[in-house]
Each structure stands twice: as C-alpha cells, then as structure tokens.
Amino acid sequence: DQQVKQNSPSLSVQEGRISILNCDYTNSMFDYFLWYKKYPAEGPTFLISISSIKDKNEDGRFTVFLNKSAKHLSLHIVPSQPGDSAVYFCAASGTGNQFYFGTGTSLTVIP
Amino acid sequence: DAGITQSPRHKVTETGTPVTLRCHQTENHRYMYWYRQDPGHGLRLIHYSYGVKDTDKGEVSDGYSVSRSKTEDFLLTLESATSSQTSVYFCAISESWKAFFGQGTRLTVV
Numbered sequence: 228d229q230q231v232k233q234n235s236p237s238l239s240v241q242e243g244r245i246s247i248l249n250c251d252y253t254n255s256m257f258d259y260f261l262w263y264k265k266y267p268a269e270g271p272t273f274l275i276s277i278s279s280i281k282d283k284n285e286d287g288r289f290t291v292f293l294n295k296s297a298k299h300l301s302l303h304i305v306p307s308q309p310g311d312s313a314v315y316f317c318a319a320s321g322t323g324n325q326f327y328f329g330t331g332t333s334l335t336v337i338p
Numbered sequence: 339d340a341g342i343t344q345s346p347r348h349k350v351t352e353t354g355t356p357v358t359l360r361c362h363q364t365e366n367h368r369y370m371y372w373y374r375q376d377p378g379h380g381l382r383l384i385h386y387s388y389g390v391k392d393t394d395k396g397e398v399s400d401g402y403s404v405s406r407s408k409t410e411d412f413l414l415t416l417e418s419a420t421s422s423q424t425s426v427y428f429c430a431i432s433e434s435w436k437a438f439f440g441q442g443t444r445l446t447v448v
Contacts, residue, residue: 263439
C-alpha cells in the first residue's frame, strides 16, 4: 500500500499565479518530507524539504507546508514561471534511510 | 551535484537476455538505491544497499538482483529481461535525510 500519495496527476497554472501541489501520507513516523522536481530525460532533483517538527519551510519562491494532524503537505510556488513546468514528486524519509515517493504531479505553467 | 553516473544511458535488449546497469558514485556515500519510474507509479524502490555486500529488497524486487563489491559501485542485474521491465531506472544515494539521483537509464525490452 502506498505510503505517500499525490492524488492530482496534473496541474495547469497561468504564469505569475500560485501553484499548489498536494501530498498525503499515512505513516506518522516519517522524519522528513521532501519535494523533487523532474524534467524529461533527467533525474529528479531535490527542491525543498521540511522536518516533521516544523510546519513551514520557505526557500525563495517555494514554500512547503506540513499539517501533521491531517498527514498532509503542500508545495506552493509563487509566482509560477514557465521554467517551473515539470513533474513534481513528494517524498518522505524515515528510519533506515528509506525514501517513499508519490506518483508525481505534472505541472504546466502557461505563459 | 552528488557525483552519480549511470551507464548505459539507453539500452534496448531482447526478452530473455541478461542486462546489467551500473551506478557509480564519487562521494563515498554508504546508502545507494535503485528505483524504476513508470507512468502512474512514480518512483518505486527495487533494491538498496547500506554498505559493501549489504543489500536488501525494495517493493518491486522480483526479477532483479544487485551487487555492491565496492563502495562506489552498485550494479542492478535483470537475469532474464521481460517486457514488463521496460522502464526508466534511476540510481540514488542518500546524504543524511536527502536522496540524490543519477540521470537515469532508459531500458527497452523487445
């Protein structure tokens, strides 16, 4: 059973607007939550993360929010740019250096 | 850049043939992983290693084996390739609580 879920396979947003990507998880023992960005024909690249003891982490245009009671996290991109068009994977890590990935959300930013 | 190199980058092979994919890292990290990426499934763990000669299975390990005889190299072998193993394969290493990925190997089994 999948421990990390991304229920939206795709998302389209106008340039300059906010993109919100969502992720749900089932295991309350995860220590860190991460977002990866993937362009076609490239490997996933680390984007931003958040520790389980925090509820928000910001890095430039990217902010990740964690709601532990709801077992939900979200990635906000403001303002969205055409270069942000990619597949975004949510991931969680816990004991034993294990990583669990969601199925990905394909973001398209329309110029 | 985590210094991860995958080879080959692309391969086409016939059903029933053995295939070995190589992952090489330059950073001396203890943990290495093999994932496959398929539409609708995201990244799924095949096998991982936590040291030389120390490996364990992931969620989709059937039909795959791995070896790690040196810290820097992690090999993934398909003993007898099947069409269901057509996929993009990613090697990763972990540094603390983050994972870093290689560029991927696109494998097509015909």
